Amino acid sequence: MPVDLINTIWNGLVTFFEWFGNLGLFCGRVVRATFGKPWEGREFIRQMDAIGSKSFPLVALAGAATGVVLSLQTRDSLTRFGAKAMLPAVIIFSLIKESGPVITALIVSGRVGAGIGAELGSMRVTEQIDAMEVSAVNPYKFLASTRVLACLLMLPLLTLAADGSGIVLGWISATLSEPMTFRLFLHSGLKNATLSDFLPPTFKTAIFGLIIGLVSCFQGMRTSGGTAGVGRSATSSVVLSSLFIILADVILVRFIQVFFPS
C-alpha cells in the first residue's frame, strides 16, 4: 500500500512538472512566432474583435453590478463608522484597484478562455491544425500568438470599461439614497488619488490577459481524445486560467505596493 501511494504521488508530481515544462516550451514557441514575419494582421484584428468587442457588454454589465453592490454594501458600514463621506472614494478605489481588474479577468477567462480552449481543441481533433502545418503556416503564430496578443491588449481596455460602468452605476445607486451630482461624486472620490493608484492596477490586467491567452491556447492545442477531449480542454482552460489569475494577483498586488507606492 505505501508503495502504491508513493507511486501515485510520484506520478502526480511528474505530470505536474511535465505540464509546466510543456507550457514553458509552448510559451517559447509562441514568443518566437510572435516576433517573426509574416504578421497575421487580419487574424489579429479578428481576434481583438472576438475577444474585446464581443466581451464588452458582459464585462460592462459585471462592472456595473459590482459598482451597485459596492455602493449598497459599503454605505451601511461607512454610516456605522461615521465615514459616509468616504463612500465615493471607497467605490472608486475598490473598483479601480481590485474589483474591476479581477472581475474583468475572471469574466474574460470564462467567456474567452473556454472559447479558445474549445475552438483550438476542436481544430486539433479534426486535424485542422495539422492541415495548417502542412500548408506551411505556423499555427503558433496564426492561432496562438494572435489570440495571446489580443487578450493582452484587450484586457486593460475591458477593465477600463468595467471600472467606468461600475463607477457610473455606483454613483446612481448612491445618489438614489442621497442625491449627489456625478461631478461631486468624482471630485470626492478622486480627491487624494494619484496616477499610481490607477495605472498599475489597470495595466496589471495585461498580465491576466497573457495568462488567459497562453493557458487557453496551450490547453486547446494539446487536446486529444475526440469530443470529450475538447470538453476537457474548454473546462481546464477556464479553471487553470482563473486559478493562475488569482495567484498572479497576489504577487502583482505586492509588486505594485513595492514599486508604485501611493
Add this chain to the structure above:
Amino acid sequence: MTTTEKSAPPRAQPSDSQAPLVVSGLNKSFGSQKVLQGVDLTADRGQTVVVLGRSGTGKSVLLKLIVGLQRPDSGSIRINGQEITGLDMDGLNEIRKKIGFLFQQAALYDSLTVEENVAFPLNRHTTLPDAERKEKVRALLASVGMEHDLSKMPADISGGMQKRVGLARALALDPEILLFDEPTSGLDPITSTEIGELIVKLKKERDLTSIVVTHDVHGAKSFADRFVLLREGKVVVDGTFPQLEQSSDPFVVEFLKDAA
C-alpha cells in the same frame, strides 16, 4: 527483404536517384508500441503508390512522417533528394510547399468558407494580385467540380464535397507530391468512384507523384501504379496488383480475400 516479397515475380524497381520521394529504414514507436519498423518506400515521378494494411498498421503515421507532422525515431525521408528528418521548422515549411495532403476527414477550416479554405495557402505563400488569386481559387474548385459552392461553409456541404474542397486546397500551391489519407473512407460507392476518377485526372494533368493510403483495394486499382502492403509496421509486399494477387503469403491472400 523489406520492400519486395521474396516470392514475388521480378518487377521494374523505381530509380531512387530520380525519385521525388524515397523513404528508407523508417522506424516510429509510440511508447512501447512499434508502429513502423524499417519501412522502405520509393515513389517515382508521376507514380501513384497505394499503401494498404489493416487499421493500426501505421499507414497514416507514414504519411504524417513524410510531411513532417511527426518525427521518426530513425530512418531517412528524402524529398527531391533532400533529407527532411533533421530539418528545422523553416526548412520543413519550404518542403511542405511542394507537398499536398488530403486528410481523412478533409480537415477544412470550419470558420472559413469553401473559397477562403482554398485561398488560405495562396494568401500566405504567393504574391498574386487579388483578382488572379481569386481566379486561381475558382479554377482549382472547378477542377474538382465545386465551382458553384464558393460561399458555403464546410459544415453545409457533404463529406464527398468536403474531400473535393480539401483536394483543391491541397493543390493550391502546385505541389509535386500529393498524399491522400483514406480519400474514399466514409463515402458512398459513387462518390468514392468520383474521387478515384479525380485522382486519375490529376495524375494525367499534373504528373503528380502520389501516395494513397486506403482500405479500398478494388477502387485503388483504377489509379494505382504500385501497391505496398503493411503488416505490423513492416512492408510485406511492394508491387503491382497482379504481383499482389500472385503472392503466396497467407496474410496477403487473407487480406485480398477480405477486401473482395
